[in-house]
């Protein structure tokens with residue numbers, strides 16, 4: 057059997073120990089391209105096995121794996137089809153909705169589990185499964201504590217669309233929640249030695265004759281293989297990135313662009329349905345109101361939450377910007393050209409670090425005066441200035457007669473002024489696999505499929521007809537933890553822990569030159585353009601070869617650029633060339649590093 061293994065993005069080696077014919081055959085992994093390696097296993101090798109196979113290394117999957125390990129599971133393996141972990145979770149910008157937390161208490165915010173349930177049901181048009189919503193709300197404060205307890209940072213509470221009170225918990229530096237979360241989960245996975253097989257796509261869940269989970273079929277670049285297991289946690293995310301599936305379940309949404317990463321293709325839903333799982337609310341697809349039409353960059357709801365307003369091409373406001381995503385999206389689609397500008401001032405810019413990224417990426421129009429901004433937006437100057445004046449008065453009076461907005465903290469009068477062109481795009485698929493409150497997957501007859509659990513966007517029922525901002529992260533942490541606990545309980549009730557066959561080895565494999573470089577010895581600095589701005593590198597040449605590349609300045613998304621850094625830098629050192637492969641999912645970061653090294657090496661010729 058030939059089997060390909062993958063390097064975890066942290067650079068750790070994932071090695072399999074095949075227990076075949078009474079002996080262990082250890083398969084070394086050598087790094088040629090920084091990401092994936094192939095290993096020939098001898099013919100004596102048995103199939104791989106694990107107690108729990110988690111499919112998908114996004115927020116829900118990694119949370120489930122960690123919680124299972126914390127509960128005592130010793131043989132957990134995570135499969136991830138992309139080269140890096142994180143999925144859509146990395147793109148998540150808002151935060152985690154939680155009620156009755158110590159952070160709310162410290163800020164004097166009066167909230168309750170009941171109010172959280174009520175807001176979520178109202179936001180979801182009462183289509184949600186009330187039992188799942190109750191579980192979500194009841195476990196939300198513990199989810200915040202859990203993330204903080206494993207090294208995360210959710211300490212600031214803010215206002216978000218659809219919430220009656222300040223409930224969304226965010227990183228204290230006001231940065232986007234996703235990268236913080238994925239970094240935290242990656243680190244904890246590493247600490248707990250939980251292997252992640254990247255570039256490995258699960259294709260099938262296999263049941264035994266009794267209908268219990270028995271194994272997972274997966275494939276990588278070397279072909280198909282099977283991992284025997286007792287339990288599976290399905291955490292493959294949603295299907296908004298799969299236009300055929302979107303069209304199949306709700307053709308109305310096929311016209312929109314989408315905000316999802318390439319791996320959001322609904323695989324888990326297809327795999328679960330194939331073994332009899334029930335699906336719920338599959339036609340419920342959420343469009344996010346504020347997405348850049350060219351780059352598909354999603355502008356977090358926090359921009360509006362922190363004060364921005366929406367202005368149409370006539371220079372007028374048209375909606376309470378803090379209503380739920382479906383309402384705001386529908387309102388934008390009714391405007392001329394079906395897009396709008398999100399307008400804010402310097403104070404709002406300074407209140408949210410996510411905005412810095414949009415501005416650094418060149419996405420924002422900016423101007424010293426409102427008149428100049430109107431020109432750049434191509435809207436009527438007088439009408440726009442009047443809109444801004446009326447809004448400033450509304451903030452001063454504490455009453456927005458025009459659109460009924462109640463959160464009126466920023467009068468938007470401090471130069472500079474900014475505008476982000478925004479239109480709705482497919483964002484989240486609310487429907488998915490049916491689960492109960494213990495995250496067991498339920499089949500079409502209403503019975504649990506023994507050993508199968510699911511969490512996160514792959515599931516349906518938590519969000520009903522519309523997901524509130526902040527509830528996806530609450531969902532992945534709350535139900536990810538429940539799925540991990542349930543899967544471990546199932547394993548313990550069905551024979552207990554077994555020895556791991558796929559293990560993480562804590563060895564770094566530093567790259568060494570494989571060809572001669574022919575550069576002048578010395579240390580050189582170079583700059584390249586990444587996703588979030590300039591990337592500055594220091595390149596060390598010794599004996600004519602590039603021997604080290606250090607990123608000294610970087611504004612890329614944490615959780616993504618590290619994979620590019622490891623892979624691209626290793627490849628540059630090995631090949632002594634800056635023309636190397638980019639990392640899927642981190643293309644711009646990869647290119648930025650290459651450009652920076654190429655610029656540095658110009659001085660070394």
Ligand code: ADP
Nearest residue numbers: 112114115116137143144145258293319512513
């Ligand atoms: P959630 O928010 O529910 O955790 P994410 O989108 O963050 O969802 O993560 C889901 C992860 O599952 C992604 O990293 C995605 O690439 C991965 N994934 C999707 N389908 C498969 C599959 N067939 N095999 C392995 N991983 C998968």
